[in-house]
Amino acid sequence: MTGGPSRGARGGRAWREGHAAEWIAALWLMLKGYRILGFRLKSRAGEIDILARRGRVLAVVEVKRRKTMQAALAALTPHQTARLVAAAQQVVRGRKALQALEIRLDLVALAPGRFPRHRRGVGA
Template sequence: MKRTAATRRQAEQRGRKGERFAQIWLALRGWRTLAKRVRNPRGKVDLVMRRGNVVAFIEVKWRRDAEQLDHAIDMYRLRRVAAAAEACAHDYVMPGEDYRIDVMLVAPGQIPRHIVNAWQP
């Protein structure tokens, strides 16, 4: 199915809404936002969050229904997020701190699923 500019725009708006929801969800659990939508030549990271001495580079996936979330993330996407995180980690991670790649799966009417340390090369 070919996506039109309007459907791409709608998907982008839903994705940003999912990112805002994930950001608020994590903030209520003690995470502090360091950056949003970080882009570099190696990829994009949706959220960079810190709690204590851990910095999480977070990929957010929003789907219309929870059943679609099971297939929202794959190794290709995780590898791209990991590459983007590695390229910019020096901007957010201080010496002695840990960092990881997390995934937030978001669907309307569902409690978000936070997959901790989703990427382990």
């Protein structure tokens, strides 16, 4: 035995920290004028952390929290990008009101002691 937290305890903490990071990201986006349309939207292609709208832009937002800002900004892989685009297309297909909007993939990066960073159009 290592004496550290069990795998289940670590997983629960990661889940809570992930949800907290999504709420921080949503608040940051709202301060920038975005309207939050949904959290953790599931589709066959994957899950969208945050769906937000500002004007004619429908932002599909991936939230990454890491120990450093640099690690958070680099955490979105090409595979995840493709999955998020496919998930966005499926969500939009099912919601007529969203079909005329421009879909954009954004990233909100978080790290302890740092302000969030919002990168627009990360998959373009």
